[in-house]
Every structure is written in C-alpha cells, then in structure tokens.
Amino acid sequence: MPDMINTKYPMPSQEPDVRNKNFLEVAQGYTEELALSESQRCLQCKHKPCMQGCPVNVRIPEFIKEIQDGKFEEAYQIIAGTNALPAVCGRVCPQENQCEKYCVRGIKGEPVGIGRLERFVADYHNENNRVLPEKPASNGKKVAVIGSGPSSLTCAGDLAKKGYEATIFEALHIPGGVLVYGIPEFRLPKSIVRQEIEGLEALGVKIETNTILGKSMSIDDLFDKYGFDAVFIGSGAGLPKFMNVPGINNNGVFSANEFLTRINLMKAYKPDSMTPISHPKKAVIVGGGNVAMDAARCAKRLGAETHIVYRRSMDELPARKEEVEHAVEEDIQFDLLCNPVEILSDENYNVTGVRCIRMQLGEPDDSGRRGVTEIPGSEFEMDCDCVIMALGTSPNPIIKKDTIALKTDRRGCIEVDETGKTSIDRVYAGGDAVTGAATVILAMGAGKEAAAEIDKLLSGN
Amino acid sequence: MYEIVRKEILTPTISLIEIKAPMISERAEPGQFVIVRVEEEGERVPFTINDFDRENGTVTIIFQLVGYSTYKMNTLKAGDYLYDIVGPLGLATHTEGLKKVAVVGGGVGNAIAFPIARKLHQQGCEVHAITGFKNADVVILENEYADASTRHIVCTDDGSHGRKGLVTEILKELIDEGNEYDQVIAIGPMPMMKFVSLTTKPYGIKTIVSLCPLMVDGTGMCGCCRVVVGGEMKFACVDGPDFDGHEVDWELAISRGKIYGDFEREVREANCNLLNAEVK
Numbered sequence: 001m002p003d004m005i006n007t008k009y010p011m012p013s014q015e016p017d018v019r020n021k022n023f024l025e026v027a028q029g030y031t032e033e034l035a036l037s038e039s040q041r042c043l044q045c046k047h048k049p050c051m052q053g054c055p056v057n058v059r060i061p062e063f064i065k066e067i068q069d070g071k072f073e074e075a076y077q078i079i080a081g082t083n084a085l086p087a088v089c090g091r092v093c094p095q096e097n098q099c100e101k102y103c104v105r106g107i108k109g110e111p112v113g114i115g116r117l118e119r120f121v122a123d124y125h126n127e128n129n130r131v132l133p134e135k136p137a138s139n140g141k142k143v144a145v146i147g148s149g150p151s152s153l154t155c156a157g158d159l160a161k162k163g164y165e166a167t168i169f170e171a172l173h174i175p176g177g178v179l180v181y182g183i184p185e186f187r188l189p190k191s192i193v194r195q196e197i198e199g200l201e202a203l204g205v206k207i208e209t210n211t212i213l214g215k216s217m218s219i220d221d222l223f224d225k226y227g228f229d230a231v232f233i234g235s236g237a238g239l240p241k242f243m244n245v246p247g248i249n250n251n252g253v254f255s256a257n258e259f260l261t262r263i264n265l266m267k268a269y270k271p272d273s274m275t276p277i278s279h280p281k282k283a284v285i286v287g288g289g290n291v292a293m294d295a296a297r298c299a300k301r302l303g304a305e306t307h308i309v310y311r312r313s314m315d316e317l318p319a320r321k322e323e324v325e326h327a328v329e330e331d332i333q334f335d336l337l338c339n340p341v342e343i344l345s346d347e348n349y350n351v352t353g354v355r356c357i358r359m360q361l362g363e364p365d366d367s368g369r370r371g372v373t374e375i376p377g378s379e380f381e382m383d384c385d386c387v388i389m390a391l392g393t394s395p396n397p398i399i400k401k402d403t404i405a406l407k408t409d410r411r412g413c414i415e416v417d418e419t420g421k422t423s424i425d426r427v428y429a430g431g432d433a434v435t436g437a438a439t440v441i442l443a444m445g446a447g448k449e450a451a452a453e454i455d456k457l458l459s460g461n
Numbered sequence: 462m463y464e465i466v467r468k469e470i471l472t473p474t475i476s477l478i479e480i481k482a483p484m485i486s487e488r489a490e491p492g493q494f495v496i497v498r499v500e501e502e503g504e505r506v507p508f509t510i511n512d513f514d515r516e517n518g519t520v521t522i523i524f525q526l527v528g529y530s531t532y533k534m535n536t537l538k539a540g541d542y543l544y545d546i547v548g549p550l551g552l553a554t555h556t557e558g559l560k561k562v563a564v565v566g567g568g569v570g571n572a573i574a575f576p577i578a579r580k581l582h583q584q585g586c587e588v589h590a591i592t593g594f595k596n597a598d599v600v601i602l603e604n605e606y607a608d609a610s611t612r613h614i615v616c617t618d619d620g621s622h623g624r625k626g627l628v629t630e631i632l633k634e635l636i637d638e639g640n641e642y643d644q645v646i647a648i649g650p651m652p653m654m655k656f657v658s659l660t661t662k663p664y665g666i667k668t669i670v671s672l673c674p675l676m677v678d679g680t681g682m683c684g685c686c687r688v689v690v691g692g693e694m695k696f697a698c699v700d701g702p703d704f705d706g707h708e709v710d711w712e713l714a715i716s717r718g719k720i721y722g723d724f725e726r727e728v729r730e731a732n733c734n735l736l737n738a739e740v741k
Contacts, residue, residue: 210547215488215548215549215550216548217484217488238678238681240683249687249688249689249713251716251717255683261683262677266504266505273502274502274530276724276725278720349712349716396681397681397699
C-alpha cells in the first residue's frame with residue numbers, strides 16, 4: 001500500500017545558523033530508511049506523467065519501484081541508463097518544474113521527492129558499488145566537444161558509450177564548467193563532479209584542459225589539422241552583464257561570475273588559498289535568480305551581512321523556491337521592489353554604498369510577467385562595501401569572433417536547427433551557448449540529443 | 462603539465478622561462494598574453510608573451526618578482542613543469558600599415574614591447590625604441606632591441622646605464638627633433654604608460670598602451686579586468702590588452718590594480734624570502 005502522507009519526508013540538513021558559516025553541503029541526503037519511506041509515496045502510475053518532465057527521459061517509476069524493493073543498485077542502473085550525471089541532477093535539477101511538476105501526488109499535497117531519491121541512489125552507488133565503466137571498442141570516429149559543462153559531459157558520455165572517440169576541450173584548468181566554477185560547494189560538492197568526470201574518462205573520453213576554441217585552435221583546425229569528424233559546442237553562457245549605472249567599475253563591484261569563480265574554482269574561501277577574495281562587511285547582491293542566491297549565500301559564509309536587492313517582489317523571484325527558502329533561513333535580507341541607480345564610493349574608488357530607487361509592479365505583459373516602473377523621487381541609500389551583479393549571463397563571443405560562418409542571434413546565442421546542427425556542416429551546439437543561461441538539466445537534454453544526431457550523421461543511419 | 466625548456470635569471474628581480482606549448486606558439490602574435498598556474502592550488506596569473514618559437518613549439522615569458530606566484534615560478538628550472546598555461550589570449554597588437562613608430566618600454570614592460578618592435582622592424586617600419594629602467598642592474602634585452610630597431614636609446618632613472626632620464630623626456634626630445642611618428646606604443650608600469658600618453662597628447666600622436674589588470678579566467682567570463690576607455694567599459698582580456706592611451710581612465714585603472722594589495726603583501730611577506738633563498 002502506498003504511503004498517503006501528503007508531504008515529502010524531510011531532507012536532513014545542516015542547521016541554518018551553522019551552515020551559513022561553512023562551505024560543507026547543506027542538504028545531507030536521505031538515509032536508507034528515509035529513501036524507503038519516500039519511495040512508498042509513489043503510486044507507480046501506469047501512464048508515468050513524471051517522465052514527460054524529464055529532458056533526459058529517466059525511467060522514474062521504474063527506479064522508484066526498485067527503491068521500494070530495497071534494490072538501490074538496480075535503481076541506480078536504471079537512472080544511469082539515460083542520465084550521465086545522476087548525482088549532479090539529484091542535487092541541482094529544478095525538479096519542481098520538471099518531473100515533480102507532473103507527479104499525481106502533487107495535486108493534493110507535495111509530489112514525490114524524485115530528486116531526493118535520485119540523489120540517494122546515486123550517492124548509494126558511489127559509496128558502495130562504484131565501479132568505473134569499461135571503455136567500449138572504438139568505432140574509429142572522432143568527435144570534438146567544446147566546453148566541459150553539463151551539455152558537453154552528457155554529449156561526450158553518450159558518444160563514448162557508442163564507441164566514438166570523444167575529446168573534451170575545456171578553457172579553464174579544471175573540467176566541469178558551471179558545475180565547478182559556478183555552483184557552490186555547499187550545493188554541489190566538487191568531489192561529486194570529479195567522480196562523474198572520472199566515469200567519463202573510464203569510458204574513454206579524453207579531456208584537454210587549458211584549450212580555448214577560437215584561441216588555441218579554430219573550428220577548421222579541428223577538422224583539418226586534428227582530424228575530428230564532428231564537433232559539439234557546449235561552451236555555455238559565460239559572459240556577465242553589468243548594470244549601466246555610475247560607479248559600476250568601482251573597487252568592490254564584482255560580477256557574480258568573478259565572485260563565484262574565485263570561491264568555487266579557485267577555492268579562495270580557504271585560508272591558505274593563493275587566490276584573493278574580498279571579505280566584505282556588508283554585501284549587496286543585485287538580482288533574483290539562482291546565481292544571485294548562490295552569490296549571497298557565499299558572501300554570508302565569508303562573514304558578510306548580506307542583502308539581495310531585486311526590482312520585483314518575492315513572488316517574481318526567478319530563483320528556485322528551495323534556493324530562496326534556504327537563503328531566507330540563512331539570514332539573508334531581501335530588499336525588494338528597488339533597483340540600484342548608482343554605486344557610491346570614496347575618493348579612492350572603494351565602494352561605500354548603493355543609491356537605489358523604489359519600484360512598483362505594473363500589469364502582467366503578454367508573457368504573464370509583471371512589468372516594473374520606478375517611483376519618481378523615491379531614491380534612498382544603502383551603505384555597503386561590496387556589490388555583486390547577478391543579472392544573468394550571455395554566451396561568450398570568442399568562438400563567434402574566430403568563426404565568421406557560425407551564425408548567432410542578436411543575443412550572441414548560437415543558432416541551431418531542430419537537430420542541433422549549427423550553420424556549419426558537422427558542427428552541432430547545445431546548452432546555454434544556444435539557449436542563453438538556463439538549467440543544468442536542459443543543457444544535458446540538448447547534449448543528449450546532439451549526441452544522437454552526431455551518431456546518425458557519422459554512422460550513416 | 463608544461464615543460465620549462467629554458468630558464469635564465471636576467472637580473473636579481475627579473476627572470477625568463479621558455480615553455481613547451483606548441484598549440485600556443487602556433488597561434489601567438491606579439492601583444493597577446495598567456496595565463497599560468499605555477500602549482501596545484503596556485504592562482505591564475507597573466508603574463509604578456511615575450512617571444513614564441515613556432516618551430517620548437519615554445520613560448521617565452523619574462524617576469525618580475527613581485528608576489529608569491531612569481532617568486533615560486535623563479536624556483537623552477539629547465540626540466541621542471543608548470544601546472545597550467547593557456548593562450549594565446551587577448552588581441553594581437555595592430556601593426557599593419559605603420560611606417561614610423563616609437564616603441565617605449567618601462568622596466569619589465571620592455572620584454573612585452575620587444576616582439577612588437579621586432580615585428581614592426583621586420584615589416585620595414587622605422588622603429589625608434591626607448592627602453593627605460595630604474596638603474597643599470599635591471600637593464601634587459603639591450604642587444605635584442607638594438608637588432609630590432611632603427612634607433613635605440615636606453616635610459617635609466619639614475620644614469621647608471623645609458624642616458625639619465627625618464628622615457629617621457631627622451632620621447633619628447635625625439636618628437637621635438639621633428640620625428641613624425643604614426644604611432645607611439647608604450648608598455649610598462651601603469652604610471653609610466655599614463656605619463657607617456659600625457660606626453661603625446663598635445664602632439665596628437667596616437668598612443669597605444671598594453672594594460673595588464675587583475676584577471677581570473679582571461680576569456681571575458683569574470684569582468685575582473687574591466688577598464689574604462691573613452692567612457693566605455695571594456696574587458697582587457699578580450700577587448701585588449703591594447704587600448705588608446707589617450708582614452709584610458711588612468712586613475713580608476715591604477716586604483717583597481719590595488720584591490721587585493723593587502724592580501725598580496727601578506728602572502729609575499731610570508732613566503733618570498735624563503736622562496737628567494739631556495740633559488741640561491
């Protein structure tokens with residue numbers, strides 16, 4: 001009999017006033033008992049509505065059935081059949097907009113905690129049964145994969161399983177893309193990313209770090225000089241946006257990208273790190289998305305009084321509800337319905353505050369999103385010594401600048417057809433480089449589809 | 462890991478390393494830079510390229526001992542390895558069509574200006590090189606510049622080698638002598654580049670400077686290296702490192718270079734004497 005309790009079994013977590021002082025993982029994961037209990041909430045619907053929400057088609061009811069039977073490794077194998085990064089997805093997927101959105105249990109209560117269960121079985125596997133996969137026999141065909149974020153890892157993994165020789169080219173010195181430079185340790189431990197990548201390497205995926213398409217080599221070089229048969233570009237959306245306000249270049253104004261890269265990639269939060277980071281007394285984070293929440297929670301952990309300044313209200317925050325709740329619990333202040341108009345500084349260009357203006361919400365536009373307008377004469381000042389801009393990112397133009405034939409739209413996103421192919425033959429693209437900043441799982445879906453198309457192209461099927 | 466094939470201590474505070482990095486040397490041009498990590502857990506440090514050898518697949522950087530990473534790098538010898546090097550980054554210095562150019566270098570900036578002077582010289586451009594140093598102990602690349610220029614003037618602040626005087630004074634003299642330069646290219650410490658730009662402004666001579674602000678990724682991802690040029694925000698790593706010296710907001714650029722001054726000082730004081738002893 002299913003467990004008809006209307007709420008998810010709670011996730012064991014570090015207490016808010018403890019965790020907001022360390023970088024250890026916040027959510028500690030289900031125990032076997034909790035996973036068994038939560039799995040019993042699944043009704044095993046015959047029509048599997050949850051699956052239509054998963055961009056990589058994880059066979060959700062089947063893996064939950066295995067958990068119900070206590071067969072955790074079997075559950076893992078079902079997930080791993082279609083998802084190259086289960087331990088990552090179980091942590092950072094916005095399940096409320098994906099699988100869990102369609103869960104029947106969500107009609108009268110909370111949906112089944114599919115993400116939590118996915119994480120549990122992935123961690124169970126990594127702790128108890130981790131065996132690296134074997135490299136399949138090579139089919140002799142070479143594919144270059146640009147970038148090493150979620151879309152690229154998925155694409156390379158799927159290709160390698162089919163016998164392709166996939167080589168990942170990563171610009172930074174560590175592979176993982178946004179999973180290592182963007183998402184903080186306390187949401188996604190880097191050891192987990194490392195493990196997933198080791199799995200790909202065991203499948204035969206080669207990883208070349210410190211290599212930038214458009215700088216280290218051109219797309220033509222990949223074909224003519226290095227002998228690749230196809231290329232997948234999953235270079236992400238790495239270019240930060242800054243507000244066009246006076247004082248934006250003052251000392252103490254950072255992009256969220258810089259702040260997070262110093263902390264996550266360069267480990268600047270550790271006392272012995274050689275990479276410096278500002279330890280602000282009071283930090284203002286501008287923006288309301290997941291990256292804003294990540295930056296705010298990092299600033300808090302560095303000891304700052306932390307404020308999020310967002311021009312709409314709590315209901316319009318684009319961040320995941322869970323991220324907002326975590327931020328609120330961790331004592332991050334939300335200054336809503338206001339927007340910076342100037343960054344203030346002393347005579348040495350050091351930030352001393354932000355001048356903001358109050359905003360009011362208007363009617364919803366065609367997309368249903370409510371517009372905002374400034375309230376004239378409502379300016380006020382907030383003092384602070386650090387301002388972090390988390391206003392979104394767009395694709396990096398380096399590849400485009402080096403590759404005239406590659407078509408991009410006015411936002412700099414690479415244009416692709418329905419198969420993921422770009423304007424250049426044998427060159428495919430996916431993830432944030434195509435869509436602009438989106439989610440890990442959507443990027444993975446795009447990487448998976450591109451791998452299938454590249455396979456069709458190169459196998460002649 | 463990237464092998465160091467040559468290491469030279471040029472002066473007590475300036476060293477040279479040549480690194481095996483064929484993909485970089487293949488596409489490098491004067492004016493571009495690389496980012497280096499000396500060791501595991503090391504910071505990412507940008508260095509503008511001094512030279513590259515496509516045949517042997519190497520790039521050379523000349524660096525001044527200023528902080529932990531450069532002192533650490535100076536402990537490495539030929540046969541040792543750098544953890545990481547990536548490049549060539551940034552845009553190459555524009556040299557096409559130039560007929561007469563004054564190349565002005567300050568200190569270790571002369572190492573970066575050198576390949577530009579040589580490229581211009583090889584293109585048949587008349588190159589006047591003014592290379593300035595603090596004193597005789599830190600003079601570098603004297604013979605190399607002599608070969609890569611039509612006229613070469615070395616100067617030191619204290620007159621202990623070459624002419625006594627600042628590069629700006631000598632540049633002004635040359636201009637006042639009637640030399641009509643298409644362009645001045647100035648590379649050195651920020652204040653030096655600022656004053657060269659101020660010197661040429663009244664004459665209306667286009668002046669290109671090479672900025673090397675703080676950076677993390679070097680690919681336009683973080684915005685740490687942003688500078689204001691002509692009132693607009695630019696990222697030195699992808700829009701530069703070369704900019705019009707008359708348009709650079711120098712006060713802001715100089716102040717942004719000091720953001721982590723305290724941190725750097727502490728790390729230097731804690732480590733550099735030890736590292737220096739290791740070299741000796």
